[in-house]
Ligand SMILES: Cc1cc2nc3c(=O)[nH]c(=O)nc-3n(C[C@H](O)[C@H](O)[C@H](O)COP(=O)(O)OP(=O)(O)OC[C@H]3O[C@@H](n4cnc5c(N)ncnc54)[C@H](O)[C@@H]3O)c2cc1C
Ligand code: SF4
């Protein structure tokens with residue numbers, strides 16, 4: 001029987017395994033050196049914050065794997081030999097496969113600062129990182145202050161985590177506002193103010209120069225490029241992630257930033273596929289980045305590769321871009337493309353509305369000439385994925401979107417709704433007199449009037 | 450693996466020390482309780498009105514002050530930091546001690562009320578005597594252990610309700626339903642029955658929102674007689690009781706799901722949602738717990754149906770010329786009604802029932818066979834093989850006392866706050882049956898946005914593995930969901946929305962999650 005071996009038990013590897021099992025009875029082995037069972041990497045923060053126990057972030061009960069006849073192997077792969085179809089494991093033994101799926105995810109990205117190897121300098125990607133964090137920052141007594149380097153999604157999660165244990169946080173951000181390389185200015189500004197309201201010492205336009213250690217090899221502070229010294233017991237490196245491909249150094253698998261794949265997630269070596277964070281599209285799809293390090297793309301790649309392996313060769317075809325995050329108390333959702341100032345294309349214009357409380361706002365991107373709807377960012381307001389996705393696919397225009405926002409609202413019942421205010425702001429800005437359409441179940445669910 | 454990993458997160462942080470304000474608040478609340486405790490041990494308070502007021506005020510003020518300290522200084526938002534680290538909410542030593550104290554309280558309350566000072570035919574003593582003045586004020590009668598319990602219960606819902614509202618002050622759904630349970634508890638469960646007793650001494654105690662079968666003694670002979678003897682008002686109430694279960698309940702459940710009752714009206718639910726809120730994550734989410742739940746709760750439904758039928762049967766007559774409702778008419782009526790419901794479900798909802806159909810069929814046949822048994826095997830005071838009184842007493846003991854009180858509430862800190870609602874409540878099971886098969890209510894999953902984090906499952910007090918549905922892009926349509934809305938509140942990605950929408954497409958199982966643009970027809974053709 002064909003033996004499928006998957007390296008990596010993250011969302012992409014696990015999804016691939018589950019779908020292969022649905023479609024076939026091939027033998028499946030999943031190898032990982034991180035944990036025995038699949039866990040939700042996105043939920044690491046909640047374990048440290050005490051919202052959940054470790055086992056609560058494991059989406060399947062331990063008996064699930066046996067029940068579905070999926071073998072789990074706790075080991076580290078150090079080398080891949082496509083000629084003999086064998087893997088070398090870190091204990092020196094070898095392991096054979098017929099078909100190999102590389103789903104090895106990401107590692108913390110660093111920029112070669114001096115002092116990176118000091119004790120107490122760490123990223124937040126793996127379970128081992130979480131254990132390190134418990135060790136270095138168990139409470140404010142052991143770690144009165146931490147410095148976080150890099151203003152992105154993982155950085156703000158780490159800041160929130162540390163604040164729950166009353167640890168002072170200094171947050172070094174290269175840009176002029178938090179996550180400003182992705183978010184448009186006004187949104188980045190609002191989130192920056194929110195982060196500060198949680199007593200985080202947010203240092204904008206600040207770069208790290210060097211990490212300082214004591215005589216025992218433990219971190220004791222950082223030096224910024226402006227020459228300021230900040231003493232701390234923990235340095236969190238959250239300047240992004242990069243594909244985890246080191247173990248392929250000596251193998252013939254083609255890599256660049258990540259493992260290079262075509263639309264069918266094939267590496268070019270027959271029987272070897274790559275999916276999830278570690279994969280890099282040879283030709284980026286539309287406006288999407290070549291390496292997509294988000295949860296749901298890993299999931300889609302897993303679904304896709306499973307079909308291909310089970311005989312229905314299927315291209316990876318993600319639909320409209322979407323994603324979501326949470327910055328302390330403010331939820332964020334994005335659909336389509338809303339670009340930051342730096343990345344904004346000539347034809348892209350924005351309509352922006354912000355609530356006077358400074359904790360809710362939306363930005364709608366549209367085509368300057370045609371008014372075509374390009375994307376939407378919402379903060380503090382939930383949107384209905386199904387509806388927005390359909391608007392993007394059907395090419396609705398800006399006036400349609402602002403008049404039909406009620407269909408797209410996904411906030412819990414009885415919440416204040418802002419569609420009328422948003423439309424008034426729109427009417428004032430564009431000198432129009434559009435009227436809001438009432439929420440309509442048939443439009444929402446069945447796309448009929 | 451489990452224990453090691455668990456200890457990793459648990460060892461990290463000792464429970465956070467309470468702030469000074471919270472310490473004072475705790476002391477205040479405990480001093481109120483101390484007065485009650487002293488009363489239990491027969492310390493004779495000279496001015497009962499004063500001391501009872503002081504005690505109840507101290508308890509309420511302590512709880513509210515504590516909550517103000519805990520939440521108002523922080524941003525509105527989810528407040529689950531350190532939940533699993535704290536001894537009281539993380540099944541630590543404090544949790545076990547509280548569990549033992551509560552359980553002990555229930556055992557005394559149900560089985561040894563004399564220790565609380567209940568005296569037959571003479572003046573009460575102890576804590577019950579302390580409550581006499583309040584009871585006299587409301588109903589004109591001396592207090593009973595149930596009056597003491599009802600008062601404390603109401604205070605718990607009110608004070609912890611304030612706590613809950615402060616905790617979820619960013620979420621209007623949570624606030625409104627908490628105002629609602631606070632209102633129904635104070636008005637319907639506590640004040641109105643007392644006033645009714647004052648106005649019309651013949652009326653039995655009747656909490657209008659307490660519907661059969663939760664209110665399993667609703668149709669007992671002494672009550673039915675008392676209602677009828679009390680004249681028009683009594684008759685109206687009896688009719689209301691019947692309409693509640695056969696008309697009001699199905700209509701509201703169709704429109705809003707069973708949450709209209711379980712999370713907005715019911716007193717058991719009210720206590721679970723307010724005083725029990727700190728324990729909601731303790732519910733068991735494992736598949737095996739779900740299996741046990743279905744067996745146990747449906748057995749209770751069968752039990753209560755049979756018990757009630759037997760009780761009514763036992764006091765009906767045989768002679769149709771005296772009264773149209775005779776034993777045979779009644780048995781046939783029950784049989785026909787059950788057959789209609791069962792037939793409807795089997796014919797129109799077959800495909801939604803799947804495995805549950807077996808359970809339904811088993812339950813249905815047990816009841817029908819028992820009904821036939823009633824007819825042939827009953828006589829001289831016996832119904833079937835037992836006396837109806839024995840059935841009733843057994844139910845009252847096992848389900849009414851042990852399950853709903855001792856285990857259901859006493860074990861809040863160990864098994865979570867909805868053990869009774871999930872495993873024991875026959876009302877919830879009946880509402881759930883309808884919610885599953887005939888209701889507009891569902892929890893919609895937001896396309897492909899779920900990141901499988903597990904907050905929803907962890908904080909679901911009913912032990913529903915919400916994540917299992919959300920990560921597949923499926924709506925949550927589960928009979929046990931009480932619509933508390935907490936899964937939706939704690940979800941960090943805005944994935945879940947409780948809503949009442951069209952029936953069509955309510956239960957959706959998708960082959961492919963939203964976000965993946967594969968052409969499904971194309972796929973099917975290739976296969
Ligand atoms: C803190 C944090 C928060 C995040 N939050 C979000 C979010 O909110 N939304 C979102 O969309 N995305 C989020 N992400 C990103 C998301 O988690 C990743 O995109 C996703 O987990 C990638 O899944 P994967 O299966 O490709 O790889 P991973 O989940 O990284 O799994 C790879 C596995 O392979 C193992 N492995 C690697 N090499 C070897 C080897 N040689 N031998 C054996 N085993 C090996 C690794 O140990 C690991 O267990 C977050 C990431 C982090 C770190
Ligand atoms: S599924 Fe959600 S709404 Fe239903 S009981 Fe569980 S937490 Fe409450």
Ligand code: SF4
Nearest residue numbers: 899900902903905940
């Ligand atoms: S809380 Fe939300 S994101 Fe997390 S598993 Fe549940 S539905 Fe998914």
